[in-house]
Amino acid sequence: MSVMLMPVELMSPAPGEDCHPSLALANSSGRQDDSPEADLLSTPERATGWMRQRRLVAADIELYEFCNNLLGEFRQSVRDVLGAATAGTQPDTKAVAAINRAMAQIPSVRLLAWDASTGFHSQQKYAQTQALEHALSAIAADVVDLLTGDDAGTLAQCAAPSCGRFMLRTHARRQWCSTRCGDRVRAARAYAKKTSTDIPEGTTR
Template identity: 45%
Template sequence: MEESVIEQPAPTPAQGEEEHPSLALANSAMTLPGGHALDLLGTPAQTNHWLTQRGLAPVDAGMREMCAAQLRSLREQIRSLFAARAEGVPALPAAVTAINDAMTRVPTAPLLRWDDKTGPYRTAPHPTTAIVDLALATLAADAADLLTSPDAERLTACGSPPCNRFLLRHGRRHWCSTRCGDRARAARAYARRSKGA
């Protein structure tokens, strides 16, 4: 029996997610108002759907829980690095190692194979594990590129609690979405009114 993707309301992408899939990965688990959590990688089917939407896996990749768990683990390491960069604190060495490990798991060129009848040829493997390894390497490389680019100066956490998403700040905007910005402005207005009362 094939697992179906449960349709969840897709949040508006945070500023920078379109250019940086690693930012979209970091934001694939979020805390919503009222303490509700949303995990776009909660199941293998959801993970496959998320990867397919970004061109990182075919629709029929057949993700298993182990593959989804690897992606969720990389997400937490990337979130740790983004938080360290945004807060200006040292990164956890384990997070840096996880990114480097993910980037080096995939050969950068097709490997040499030898068929007894036709001779040598080059090819890249494509079983599900190779698809996941390639996706992990792509996302890790994007995170490394973002963290070492001039855009890293704009990397920040959403300024509207309880939201835990990251974004690339544009001007003075410190919110991942209009909804979070409205919530932060309403909270400030309420605080001003309460102080004056």
């Protein structure tokens, strides 16, 4: 039985993405294969929209091919580190180094700011030419918070073979990042069981 894989745009965010931009970045490829239609960073235009939506860059920032490639490479480092955390294995040293390098690019000092639409908020000053570096630094800091903070024990990877998205477990027995993934896996299991029972006795496979 073939299982239809849904583009990222049609999938609901995995639990935890709303508070952890590192999870959202890791999941922006949507599933384990890297087909362009499932990748929210497949073009500079899509990547710019993705980052604007999450307020990682200002509304007037445009990503170009070079920056988009850097973002894609950084995403793989984030996925490698999160994957090691969920599997309980030693992380790739290059991936860890990439996270630390991103954190060190932008000073961590933040300033108090105010405007009529949002009121008081914190703001970090940086040159427009450093917009991507600032975004990567923020995501890298979130990776550290995620892996060393209170949420570390709930980090998991969706058990659906066709998915691979990372999530925070909302309860101990949760295995899927979405109802859609759970339904797909259960349907595949039911089909496999039915196929197995439909084979005549004594027939070899």
